[in-house]
Amino acid sequence: MxxxxxxxxxxxxxxxxxxxxxxxxxxxxxxxxxxxxxxxxxxxxxxxxxxxxxxxxxxxxxxxxxxxxxxxxxxxxxxxxxxxxxxxxxxxxxxxxxxxxxxxxxxxxxxxxxxxxxxxxxxxxxxxxIRNAVADVFSGLAMGIEAPFRIGDWVRIETLAEGRVQEIGWRTTRLVTRDSTYVILPNSQISSRRITNFSAPRQEYRDHAELTLPVDLPVAQAGQLIAEAATAARAISAGKPPEVQVTHFGPAGITYRVKYWVPQHDREQACRNEVLSLIDAALREQGIRLSAGRMPWDGAEVPGPAGPSQPQG
Incomplete structure (x- = not known):
């Protein structure tokens, strides 16, 4: 209401x-x-x-x-x-x-x-x-009191769905995904999952991408090159320059994490695509190739040049 x-x-x-x-x-x-x-x-x-x-x-x-x-x-x-x-x-x-x-x-x-x-x-x-329906109703009441999300928020329900909240009802909650798919979830299932709200406490949040460069490229030079390329992105939030950090250092290469601010969740893919495209163009212009992988000191197997992206606070 x-x-x-x-x-x-x-x-x-x-x-x-x-x-x-x-x-x-x-x-x-x-x-x-x-x-x-x-x-x-x-x-x-x-x-x-x-x-x-x-x-x-x-x-x-x-x-x-x-x-x-x-x-x-x-x-x-x-x-x-x-x-x-x-x-x-x-x-x-x-x-x-x-x-x-x-x-x-x-x-x-x-x-x-x-x-x-x-x-x-x-x-x-x-x-x-009707115990299942009753469980959905009481779960809806609990979510109404705690208010983990509101209509219009972008949320991720662990193992279930991700999208914008369209409606919060007595028994079900309705989401619209990035692909404009309508997802209807029982409230009892939502209450038992971990909820990630990308729109709270504010719509803007920080995302990151990782890439591994050859070990013979100095860290200072690589960090400056990545930061300058990422700063030129127009999709990310203005007034908040990206940050570059070294996350892994080994004989297979040096892994850098570039952090940037996303204005709102529905722009995440556009921000990531533009940032990586600009970094790729800058590296190719300098003749720098990505390393084939990275080898942490504990010897565990890890992803290749680009790791998964998770929102950062």
């Missing part, structure tokens, strides 16, 4: 008027019936009309309480994240359940304890039958 979806003031006034009107009917119907004993119809319908008035007051009051809470919680405040829609939905469900139970107790003339006991048995049976 966004700021534009906040309940209008007119709707709140209508709910308040409905509460007052229903309470007035429930309060005045029995005194009127006692004052006019000759009206048999009024005597007959006094109790049902009173219960109906109280029931309408319960539901209208629930609507009014939800509207007031929504306007309060959805008020934009600097430095605070928006309240997840799922929490407001949960509040409405609780208020509606209370109003329903109160109405049932009025019409069936039974206290709430008896109704809750009977409904508890039914809910236990239903809960066992």
């Amino acid at each position: 966004t700021k534009d979806e906040r309940p209008p003031v007119g709707a709140l006034w209508r709910s308040a008027a409905a509460v007052l009107a229903a309470l007035a009917i429930a309060t005045l119907i029995e005194p009127l019936a006692l004052r006019h004993p000759d009206l048999s119809a009024l005597q007959l319908w006094a109790q049902p009309l009173r219960n109906a008035g109280l029931s309408v007051a319960c539901f209208a009051g629930a609507k009014l309480a939800h509207g007031l809470a929504a306007r309060r919680l959805l008020r934009r405040r600097k430095g605070r994240r928006a309240v997840p829609k799922v929490l407001l939905d949960l509040l409405w469900f609780v208020l509606l359940a209370v109003a329903t139970l109160a109405s049932l107790s009025l019409f069936f003339r039974q206290d709430l304890s008896g109704i809750l006991t009977g409904s508890g048995l039914v809910l236990a049976v239903l809960g066992f039958a």
Whole structure:
């Protein structure tokens, strides 16, 4: 629910008027019936009309309480994240359940304890039958409270999917991948995986690429060459020059890691492609070839000239 979806003031006034009107009917119907004993119809319908008035007051009051809470919680405040829609939905469900139970107790003339006991048995049976759906719903509630991501964030759900969050529902979360593929994931599966949010705490983050150059090329010269080539990239964030670090040094070659800032996650591939293309052009212009591999001091097997890229903080 966004700021534009906040309940209008007119709707709140209508709910308040409905509460007052229903309470007035429930309060005045029995005194009127006692004052006019000759009206048999009024005597007959006094109790049902009173219960109906109280029931309408319960539901209208629930609507009014939800509207007031929504306007309060959805008020934009600097430095605070928006309240997840799922929490407001949960509040409405609780208020509606209370109003329903109160109405049932009025019409069936039974206290709430008896109704809750009977409904508890039914809910236990239903809960066992739909336990997977219930797990998804409670996982959605937990994510709504913790808010590990919001609509519009780029996220990676470990072993499941990566994309932009399109919708966060009660049971499922919907992502749109780089290839414009729609992915629908159950909330219970998301809650049990590691989540990487590329858009928090800000959209900009640092990525890196690695390459191994011959050992006879001085480190200072290689670092300057790589840094100058990467700085010319237009896709990376402006005002933050790339950094070059030596990560491995051995007889098979020297491995350099060039770090650069990505403006937002959907530009990651474009940034990486431009940075590597500029470095490749600079190396070819100087007649420098990449080394065939690198050999760390522990002798373990490692990737070749270009290693995998992971976001850096």
